[in-house]
Amino acid sequence: MFINKLTKLNHEVIIGIDANEAFTSNAGDIARLYKQCHIIDPISTIHGIKGEPNTYARGSDRIDYFLCTNNIYKFILKCGILPFFSIMISNHRGLYLDVDIIQYLRNPFIDLAQTQNRLLSSTHPKKVSQYKQALIEYISSRNATKKATEIQNKINNKSLNESNMKERNNLDITITKGALFSEKNKKRLTQQSMVGRTSK
Helix, strand or coil, X not given: CHHHHHHHCCCCCEEEEECCCCCCCCCCHHHHHHHHHCCECHHHHHHXXXXXXXCECCCCCCCEEEEECHHHHCCXXXXXXXXCCCCCCCCECCEEEEECHHHHHCCXXXXXXXXXXXXXCCCCHHHHXXXXXXXXXXXXXXXXXXXXXXXXXXXXXXXXXXXXXXXXXXXXXXXXXXXXXXXXXXXXXXXXXXXXXHHC
């Protein structure tokens, strides 16, 4: 399924659907989608199904759903089913899903990009040398250069495609972690040097 292809590429998915059927058995299309794609119904997961209202005015069951993948579910703050006509005139109830999109999209490496947080200054050649050495050792120990070469070869051969997205992302994460590690390592060496001078 297309959803599974997206999740293999580390994408998260939220689906809003008028399923035209209740999720009451294992035989329906909505149940098959749920199982095959390993997705979550956040409304029933958070609120349970006891007392769940019908979502279609001429029906007796809930037939409208939000479905989502596991990681984005962790960022859902609120969700629920609204009364009929509370948003617009419709024979379906409105559903709502409140996602903490700022936290979800937050870059875990943001500190690296903020100048005031940088520990490295290019005006200190010795510190730059220590940083570069630590970064080279970190990248080499994780075969990052080899992986980068493989990706570059695919680019040159015009064979790079979406299926390579995960390895590209992983390489980017490795390099970023290496940069953070190398800055912290430089800070540790600087502190040791300062202690050594103070003790003399």
